[in-house]
Amino acid sequence: MGIASREGLRDWLRAPGSLSRRLARLGQRFEVQVLSQRIAPLRRLERQALGLPRRGLTLVREVILKVDGKPLVWARSALHQSALAGPWRALKGLGHRPLADLLYHDRRVSRSVLQPRRLARHGHTRRQMQRQWQHAVGEPASPQMLWSRNSVFRRYGAELRVMELFVPEVAERRPVLVPRRRTRGRV
Template sequence: MGIATRDSLRDWLRAPGSLSRRLARLGQRFEVQVLHQGVTPFRALERAALGLPPRGLTVVREVILRVDGEPLVWARSALHQRATTGPWRALKGLGTRPLAHLLYDDPHIHRSELQPRRLARQGHTRRHAERQWAEATGTAMSSQMLWSRHSVFSRGGAQLRVMELFAPELAGHRPGRLRR
């Protein structure tokens, strides 16, 4: 994937606010397909982004965001396990509702700057996403699906990292503006 693909996804990589709300405007039916939610060991990037110690457990939620049945985004959210009994306890009961329901309706939640990132083709995150994508959709993830963004949401002293990996099909759509 060259620079042209990053340029074609630039608006999505930088779009503020709720990705779910932007995606929902692209079609008739928006859905969140939960792939996994559970406790796992920390990953280095998540640990660094969340300012966590070298050891511990993370609660992870991995989903595919679909519009009219078409999978367009693979997303992973992670937070320290202790935060699910405190500021982020509502994450446990989220189910198939978008994470946006928790993040954008609470004035006490603050978001870091969006950080675009190209995933390594053979990196752990990419390989993990490929496996889940294939199992959930019955098709292989596009080799061009390498551009992601991440940010950290803070509430009550606890952080939640969200990473979103974009399908190249989004390049043909504009994210548009959201009303507050």
């Protein structure tokens, strides 16, 4: 990856706000392909990010975000199972809508600082992503698909961790800035 590509990827890793909205500006059609939504054991980094004990279960949602049919991001969100009965219960019915629909339309949701992180080439998360990518896309994930951004969203004290892993080609793409139309009563 060249210097310009690294700079472009750095911009994506640090961009505030909704990744879904930013991706949608790259083309005509944005879509969320749900790969899995299940109850699973907590992983070490998820436990640490959510401040949870060693034992317990989490709801995990894994998706691929696509623009004009091209897969650009593999994302994994996780929260403690107990939060499903409380502040994050709407996650169960999210379906193919982006997670951003829950996160950026509620002023009671706050977000931690974005933390870029390079995945281990042979770690559990990378192997999981590769299996799902191959099955969903029909071709292997790029070996250079290593950089993710991580953050924790909080609502009424319940936390949701989101990890977004980028294809290297996203570094070359820039969102098209569309002027926002002003509507009455909205900013």
